[in-house]
Amino acid sequence: DADVTQTPRNRITKTGKRIMLECSQTKGHDRMYWYRQDPGLGLRLIYYSFDVKDINKGEISDGYSVSRQAQAKFSLSLESAIPNQTALYFCATSDDGTGGFRAYEQFFGPGTRLTVL
Amino acid sequence: KQEVTQIPAALSVPEGENLVLNCSFTDSAIYNLQWFRQDPGKGLTSLLLIQSSQREQTSGRLNASLDKSSGRSTLYIAASQPGDSATYLCAVRPEGQNFVFGPGTRLSVLP
Numbered sequence: 001d002a003d004v005t006q007t008p009r010n011r012i013t014k015t016g017k018r019i020m021l022e023c024s025q026t027k028g029h030d031r032m033y034w035y036r037q038d039p040g041l042g043l044r045l046i047y048y049s050f051d052v053k054d055i056n057k058g059e060i061s062d063g064y065s066v067s068r069q070a071q072a073k074f075s076l077s078l079e080s081a082i083p084n085q086t087a088l089y090f091c092a093t094s095d096d097g098t099g100g101f102r103a104y105e106q107f108f109g110p111g112t113r114l115t116v117l
Numbered sequence: 118k119q120e121v122t123q124i125p126a127a128l129s130v131p132e133g134e135n136l137v138l139n140c141s142f143t144d145s146a147i148y149n150l151q152w153f154r155q156d157p158g159k160g161l162t163s164l165l166l167i168q169s170s171q172r173e174q175t176s177g178r179l180n181a182s183l184d185k186s187s188g189r190s191t192l193y194i195a196a197s198q199p200g201d202s203a204t205y206l207c208a209v210r211p212e213g214q215n216f217v218f219g220p221g222t223r224l225s226v227l228p
Contacts (some may be wrong), residue, residue, distance in 0.1 A: 033215070043200060043206070043218040053225075058215070101168055104210055106147060108161040 001025045001116030004109035006091050012115045013081050021076045021112050030093045031105070032074040034058075034066060036087040043090065047075055050096070081116040088113055119144045121219035127191045129225040130197055138192040138222045145185045152181050152192050152214070153206045154165035161206065165192070197226045 004025045013019050023032065034046040045058030047066040056070055061087060067075045078085055091109040099105065120143045130136055140150070148167045153161040165174045165181040167187065173182040180193040189196060204223045208216040 006180070014141065040220070042220045043208075045215055048215060049213075088158070090162075101171070102166060103168070104216075105163060105166045106151060106161075106216060107163060108153075110160040 002110070004091060004093055004107055006089075006109040009110065010113045011078065015082055016117050017081050019078045019114070021089055021114070023074045023076070023109055024092045025072050025074075025091075025107075025109075027093050027107060028071075029093040030067075030071065030096050032068070033094070034064075034074070034076045035090045035092065036060070036085075037090060037111075038087050038113075043085055045087075046109040050059050077113075077117075081114075083116045086114060086116045092117060106111065118148075118205045118219045119209060119214070121207060121209050121217050122211060123205075123222050125222060126220070126221040127225075129227060131227050132197060132199060134197050134226075135193070135195050136197055136224075137182075138205050138224070140190040140192070140219055141168040141187045142189075142190075142209045142217075144167070144211060145188050146212050147185060147213050149206050150181075150183055150190050150210070152179075152190075152206045153208065155196075155204045155206060155221070156222075164205075199226050199228050 035043045049055045049068045065077045067087045089112045092106045094106045097103045126137045150165045151163040167183045178195040184189045204221040206221040208218045210216045
């Protein structure tokens, strides 16, 4: 089974709708991240969480919110979707720096392709 | 602000060639650097992670080197195969901060 899973894998929605993307991990990592990927712009960090009670904004948090329901679960919400939020969304995890030569190595989920019409 | 660039943006080679992908970063105060592979429309697969105290890492036909002082890393792929065709991304973790990603190099290995 995959270590980092994302649901749904594909989603088409309309402008103004609320949508939630979910991420679960079995790696036992405390740190989780949400990124979006756009052609020509690379990956940009939306939100990140170092533990259940520690949630931080990333580079492009406007229009998004998150919830860390448990160590293993981190959800991303678009409160009122707009077309320029059409992108590929990735969840990732990492340890907290105690992994020796593997410290902070990031592991990614398969992504959610979101289209906002 | 840390910036990461990757050259070339795209590369096409015949099968069997050895090749080098380049990653440059503007601030040498990094904690580590990670190379990923991404197939079209898919997630990122971790290839190699190099800590700032290391000079290189190897995994099979892949070898990644790190020169912090010059702000460069290279990913060497030996005896390339069509299955190596993908986009390769490098990501740099500045000290005390989150990873910053490069735009990627799109590699095509022709049979």
